[in-house]
Amino acid sequence: MRRLWISVGILLFLLGGSLFNAWYAKELTGGMEQRLRLAQQLTEQDQWEQALVLTQEVYDQWESRHFYLHATMRHSDTDQILRGFRTVMEYLRLQEPDQYNAANADLITQLELLAEMEQPSVVNVL
């Protein structure tokens, strides 16, 4: 019976870990999405510098979670988001509203999809 309980324990641990990962991914990317939207609003008010600072903060936060992201997410997805950040910040520096809006929307969508992929939903299971 000891083996049974150990196996059940490990399974529960894995289940708990995967659920925590889903929650954490949602929290992490959710906060980033909010701040990226806020940065977009700032650019609409012609506050490009503040928008760049805010986006840079989000980017730094993304980089600081590098180990977690690469240990749990597909590297191609995280690399794509990294490229998205670089593009968005470049358009912010150039103060190109059309290009920035498109790139920022793309980045937000990628962040949403990254968290969605980890969610324990029927859609994902199927």
Add this chain to the structure above:
Amino acid sequence: MVFFLFPPNFSGEFWAIRRIIKKEGGKTASEGAKRKSPKLFYEVNTVFTGLLRTVILYVLIIAGVRLMGKRQVGELEPSELVLSLIIADLASVPMQDYGIPLLTGVVPILALLCVTMILSVLTMKYVGFRAVLCGRPSVVVCNGALDQREMARNRLTVDELLEELRCQGYTDLSLVKYAILETNGKLSVLPYSNQKPPTARDMKVSVQESGLPRVVISDGRLLEHNLKALGHDRPWLEQQLRQRGCKGAEEIFLMMVDEQGGVYLARRELE
């Protein structure tokens, strides 16, 4: 574990280097040479990642197969076969593709091993569950007669049955009392009693039990624990060797001793 292997800023440096290398694509050879050491570092790191992943997954699979017991190697129950098929595939994906996190291989393998262990314990405890998971043995030949319904249920053709019987030395179906298709897919054949070879007990002959022979000397090396387990000591061994014209263990390739003191000895061939 990665934290112990690399400095805290390792990952940042790594990705900075990787980005530099990616940008280097269209540059001249002299420009590329300036970045030579980061590129080398990246390549070494990729190989290292592959090596580490391979070792981790290999150890994990070995542990899993070991937990499954000896039967895993030869005779597989359905659940064990499924595990073997899936586990190899799961391990190979992160082993080959470094763009996939190692966890995507490790977590499913651990989950599979746990589920298999749970099923294994449940099959031991509950007979009904065992029948559901592993199936029941099917008697396809009873008193020399084919059970066609049972054969059809197991999708066993006459040719396959006869082949299995021939493999076990039976060409005449009328000699077979029972043929049972086991849950591991093997056919057990039980002949009529008058077709079985006579045993010493049938012939009322007294035969001395030799017991389990143990290896005492293997390739010139003395295995003390086996010698002790047989209840003998070094003087006894030396005496045995002297009787057979040997000076020491280094001259012996193989020496086996059974519980009755019977000795099998093979000398080393001279090089």
